[in-house]
Amino acid sequence: MNRLTVAMAKGRTATMALELLARVGIEFSSYSEASRKLVFTDDTNTVILIFVKSVDVPTYVENGAADIGIIGKDVLLEEQKEVYELLDLGISKCKLAVAGFPDKQLMESSRLTVASKYPNVAKAHFDKKGIRTEIIKLNGSIELAPLIGMSDVIVDIVESGKTLKENGLVILEDIAESSARLIVNKASFAIKTEQIQEFIAKVKRGVEVSA
Ligand SMILES: Nc1ncnc2c1ncn2[C@@H]1O[C@H](COP(=O)(O)OP(=O)(O)OP(=O)(O)O)[C@@H](O)[C@H]1O
Numbered sequence: 001m002n003r004l005t006v007a008m009a010k011g012r013t014a015t016m017a018l019e020l021l022a023r024v025g026i027e028f029s030s031y032s033e034a035s036r037k038l039v040f041t042d043d044t045n046t047v048i049l050i051f052v053k054s055v056d057v058p059t060y061v062e063n064g065a066a067d068i069g070i071i072g073k074d075v076l077l078e079e080q081k082e083v084y085e086l087l088d089l090g091i092s093k094c095k096l097a098v099a100g101f102p103d104k105q106l107m108e109s110s111r112l113t114v115a116s117k118y119p120n121v122a123k124a125h126f127d128k129k130g131i132r133t134e135i136i137k138l139n140g141s142i143e144l145a146p147l148i149g150m151s152d153v154i155v156d157i158v159e160s161g162k163t164l165k166e167n168g169l170v171i172l173e174d175i176a177e178s179s180a181r182l183i184v185n186k187a188s189f190a191i192k193t194e195q196i197q198e199f200i201a202k203v204k205r206g207v208e209v210s211a
């Protein structure tokens with residue numbers, strides 16, 4: 001039987017996703033969070049797990065290097081790849097939002113400088129509102145940008161709100177809810193339909209048990 005290749009990123013989503021998979025009998029006993037290994041096989045030797053950078057998960061799946069990916073909706077909205085999004089895992093919940101200093105008038109501006117790890121999401125959001133933007137792409141510590149006058153606002157993910165609060169920032173507008181999603185390569189789904197459907201059905205049971 002052909003094995004299924006599943007791509008995900010190490011970190012918070014992988015930890016929760018692997019717990020969920022273990023609950024439905026898809027176990028990777030050789031995996032440990034501390035390991036630097038990038039490829040693992042499950043205990044039944046039917047699933048290959050590859051670890052890639054979070055933003056690259058949709059690319060691996062679109063190209064068929066992985067049959068399945070587990071990735072945040074935030075990344076899917078940013079990357080816009082041609083993949084099937086088939087299941088919401090209900091983990092890694094957060095939301096994409098516009099944030100800045102508590103100044104409601106900011107959102108009335110006709111032009112804004114926006115710092116974000118999500119330049120496409122940010123641009124699309126402000127384009128829809130008819131606000132012209134200069135987008136500054138950053139890769140982390142986004143909340144710093146308004147503090148040092150690098151941008152008027154940011155577009156970033158917010159979970160507990162602790163990072164915003166501790167930096168004197170507030171949500172100015174919500175953009176979209178995010179949670180981890182299961183995505184599938186289109187050709188793989190046509191070729192390995194039964195195997196993929198069986199995998200998804202198992203994962204779905206795990207999601208339902210944890211709900
Ligand atoms: N504070 C958070 N709470 C809940 N989910 C989050 C939070 N931050 C990020 N996420 C979700 O987890 C995913 C991975 O985030 P994480 O911060 O672990 O990796 P990353 O910073 O995108 O990747 P890298 O560490 O490779 O730069 C995000 O795309 C998002 O869907």
Ligand SMILES: O=P(O)(O)OC[C@H]1O[C@H](OP(=O)(O)OP(=O)(O)O)[C@H](O)[C@@H]1O
Pocket residue numbers: 139140141142143156157158159160161162163164
């Ligand atoms: O609302 P909170 O619970 O505070 O979580 C939100 C924070 O989590 C993410 O950062 P991450 O930890 O990935 O660090 P980063 O700055 O390197 O992106 C995100 O970019 C926010 O900064």
